[in-house]
Amino acid sequence: MTHHRELAALGLMLALAAGSSVVAAEQSQQSAGISADLAQVQRGKGLYADHCSHCHGFNMVSAGNVTFDLRTFPRNQRERFFNSVTNGRDNRMPPWGDVLTQDEIGDLWAYICTGGK
Amino acid sequence: MKRLLIAAVVAAFLPAGAQAQTAQDLAKGAGDTKNVLNYGMGYNLQRYSPLTQINKETVKRLEPVWNYSYDDNRSEESQPLVYNGVLYVTTNSATMAVDAKTGHQLWKTKVDYPPETPRIVCCGIINRGAALYDGKVFRTTLDANVVALDAKTGKEVWKQNAIDFKTGYSMTVAPLVADGVVITGISGAEFGTRLFIDGWDAATGKHLWRTYTVPAPGEAGSDTWPGDTWQHGGGSTWITGSFDPELHTVYWGIGNPGPFNAAVRKGDNLYTDSVLALDPKTGKVKWHFQFSPNDPFDYDSVAEMVLADIKVNGKPTKVVMDANRNGFFYVIDRTTGKLLAANNYVKVNWAKGIDLKTGRPIDTDVIVKARAGEKVELWPSILGGKNWEPIAFDPHRGVAYANTLNFGMPYKAIPAEYKAGDWYVGMDLTQGWIWPKTADGKDGPRGYLKAIDPMTGKAKWEAPSDMPRFSGVLATAGGVVFSGQLTGEFEAFDADTGHKLWHFQTGSGVEGQPVTWEQDGVQYVAVSTGIGGVYSLFSGDERLKGIPAGGSLWVFAVRK
Numbered sequence: 001m002t003h004h005r006e007l008a009a010l011g012l013m014l015a016l017a018a019g020s021s022v023v024a025a026e027q028s029q030q031s032a033g034i035s036a037d038l039a040q041v042q043r044g045k046g047l048y049a050d051h052c053s054h055c056h057g058f059n060m061v062s063a064g065n066v067t068f069d070l071r072t073f074p075r076n077q078r079e080r081f082f083n084s085v086t087n088g089r090d091n092r093m094p095p096w097g098d099v100l101t102q103d104e105i106g107d108l109w110a111y112i113c114t115g116g117k
Numbered sequence: 118m119k120r121l122l123i124a125a126v127v128a129a130f131l132p133a134g135a136q137a138q139t140a141q142d143l144a145k146g147a148g149d150t151k152n153v154l155n156y157g158m159g160y161n162l163q164r165y166s167p168l169t170q171i172n173k174e175t176v177k178r179l180e181p182v183w184n185y186s187y188d189d190n191r192s193e194e195s196q197p198l199v200y201n202g203v204l205y206v207t208t209n210s211a212t213m214a215v216d217a218k219t220g221h222q223l224w225k226t227k228v229d230y231p232p233e234t235p236r237i238v239c240c241g242i243i244n245r246g247a248a249l250y251d252g253k254v255f256r257t258t259l260d261a262n263v264v265a266l267d268a269k270t271g272k273e274v275w276k277q278n279a280i281d282f283k284t285g286y287s288m289t290v291a292p293l294v295a296d297g298v299v300i301t302g303i304s305g306a307e308f309g310t311r312l313f314i315d316g317w318d319a320a321t322g323k324h325l326w327r328t329y330t331v332p333a334p335g336e337a338g339s340d341t342w343p344g345d346t347w348q349h350g351g352g353s354t355w356i357t358g359s360f361d362p363e364l365h366t367v368y369w370g371i372g373n374p375g376p377f378n379a380a381v382r383k384g385d386n387l388y389t390d391s392v393l394a395l396d397p398k399t400g401k402v403k404w405h406f407q408f409s410p411n412d413p414f415d416y417d418s419v420a421e422m423v424l425a426d427i428k429v430n431g432k433p434t435k436v437v438m439d440a441n442r443n444g445f446f447y448v449i450d451r452t453t454g455k456l457l458a459a460n461n462y463v464k465v466n467w468a469k470g471i472d473l474k475t476g477r478p479i480d481t482d483v484i485v486k487a488r489a490g491e492k493v494e495l496w497p498s499i500l501g502g503k504n505w506e507p508i509a510f511d512p513h514r515g516v517a518y519a520n521t522l523n524f525g526m527p528y529k530a531i532p533a534e535y536k537a538g539d540w541y542v543g544m545d546l547t548q549g550w551i552w553p554k555t556a557d558g559k560d561g562p563r564g565y566l567k568a569i570d571p572m573t574g575k576a577k578w579e580a581p582s583d584m585p586r587f588s589g590v591l592a593t594a595g596g597v598v599f600s601g602q603l604t605g606e607f608e609a610f611d612a613d614t615g616h617k618l619w620h621f622q623t624g625s626g627v628e629g630q631p632v633t634w635e636q637d638g639v640q641y642v643a644v645s646t647g648i649g650g651v652y653s654l655f656s657g658d659e660r661l662k663g664i665p666a667g668g669s670l671w672v673f674a675v676r677k
Contacts, residue, residue, distance in 0.1 A: 045547075049540075049547065050539055050540045054238075054654065055654060057654060057655065057657050058546050058547060058549065058655060059549070059657070061657030062659075063653065063658060063659050063660070063661035064662060065653070065661055065663075065664055065665060065666055066192075066653050066654065066666050067654070088232050092235075094232055094233050094234065094236045096236070099236070099538070
């Protein structure tokens with residue numbers, strides 16, 4: 001084994017270890033609320049199919065050239081999502097505030113955060 | 118004094134007369150090479166021009182003359198009309214008159230609809246064009262209004278609301294003016310609506326008649342709907358009908374039943390997935406023919422009903438032709454409604470064929486299982502063997518040119534619960550599509566432009582494309598067939614071989630309906646470009662990522 005190869009192998013091991021520890025930490029943090037979250041995602045998926053899929057694509061799959069590709073919606077902009085869904089946007093996205101409750105938009109947000117996977 | 122008065126009256130009427138398109142003008146539209154007066158380039162919807170300046174030789178020198186921005190980034194599926202050197206075009210957001218030679222805008226009248234409107238539009242924000250008659254431009258709006266504008270100024274003459282849009286009604290259709298009546302259809306079968314065709318007085322907008330496409334209890338055909346299912350039975354009418362002025366009959370295609378789940382509405386579900394022969398003055402149904410009884414597959418039959426006089430078994434026959442979404446090409450006697458031929462023009466697995474005596478499909482296990490709620494592999498998919506994109510028919514070659522679709526889907530019905538304003542389809546929309554594969558396992562073409570023999574459904578030639586074409590087709594006596602790609606190319610093909618002769622990149626996906634006319638010795642071709650229709654929304658085809666939205670109108674002519 002050359003020096004370079006040793007270094008590369010060490011790097012790979014470190015990367016794998018770091019990755020698995022991050023996953024483990026996330027899992028433990030989320031385990032308490034996981035069943036509630038899944039139910040919310042399922043509700044959101046249903047709402048998405050009924051209200052959103054005819055513009056944003058089945059299962060959120062979209063080329064993003066005609067309507068926003070929701071898989072790329074920034075996960076740290078929850079407020080922006082609520083605002084766009086409630087009030088509409090740019091005279092393209094229609095407002096849904098009189099149809100969907102804030103809880104339902106929360107369900108949609110949970111589904112959007114899965115990226116459709 | 119009396120003479121003076123008469124002269125004044127005559128003078129007052131002359132300019133209006135020069136501006137008017139009469140019923141006679143409209144009836145002769147198919148042969149009028151100086152104008153494009155009708156949707157479909159003639160009441161027969163043949164989209165065929167006798168012009169020959171653009172032909173197999175000269176098409177190589179076809180060049181853009183001008184481009185006009187629609188200032189709109191929705192799906193541009195509108196067909197331009199041309200009258201006396203002026204193009205009349207529509208988008209969902211405006212109606213425009215443009216000088217045909219220079220591309221200069223003469224007037225533009227905006228359409229305002231409430232921001233909630235797109236919520237109840239199933240398949241793209243679209244308008245398909247206008248109608249001209251008696252100095253007026255007629256159009257529909259997404260929020261279900263019918264509008265008449267002064268053709269000279271764009272000023273509104275009248276506006277009528279067909280129905281409150283909020284529970285699922287929208288209008289994208291180009292009106293038809295037949296025997297002086299403005300006739301409009303409507304969309305919304307995916308929202309649990311019950312739909313119709315309307316007749317309006319051209320001069321005043323007065324509502325003359327409404328023919329529901331789903332009968333109410335007690336009306337003819339109502340026994341094909343169990344219980345209250347007729348109330349949400351669909352039957353949309355979103356593509357312009359054809360018109361035979363001699364028979365005074367309009368032929369209008371009727372859309373899918375609601376919901377897609379057929380188990381909740383056991384019966385034939387008249388008049389969904391049918392063609393209606395109507396009296397334009399009264400809206401009365403003369404006859405009907407149903408293509409897909411108790412349809413589970415959204416085999417919406419709104420698309421163009423093309424009229425032609427062809428020889429059937431050696432006998433000249435007045436027919437109506439339809440490349441139906443269910444995958445069969447139908448030829449029907451348009452005087453009686455009798456079926457003459459029905460053959461598949463794409464891969465079909467839900468029916469073995471069509472019984473020529475009864476007109477009914479011969480079911481396979483696929484449709485039987487689908488109705489019973491089992492998951493099946495379906496060909497063609499719910500987008501059909503051909504969707505809305507209109508065919509052209511060359512009456513001399515006897516060939517129909519159609520942009521066909523080549524994909525299937527896994528289909529499964531699920532329970533549907535009606536809630537006003539919501540989708541009401543009863544189908545699992547998470548199942549995706551079945552894309553074609555080549556023998557060596559690579560991605561196959563998802564569409565073909567085909568030259569089809571109407572009586573056999575067989576293709577004389579086919580021009581494949583990776584992504585299906587969703588534009589209208591235009592045939593010409595010059596032996597050139599025009600079509601467009603979702604990737605932006607406006608294309609010309611040899612009508613006899615399917616060999617591609619020319620193309621031009623328009624800057625966005627072509628979903629428009631090409632037309633051609635002659636002015637001052639020059640043959641022009643015009644087409645709208647602008648992506649955003651049903652395939653771009655539902656296919657999940659990420660190869661479209663690099664095709665920007667953005668609507669505009671291109672006009673081409675041969676370089677001297």
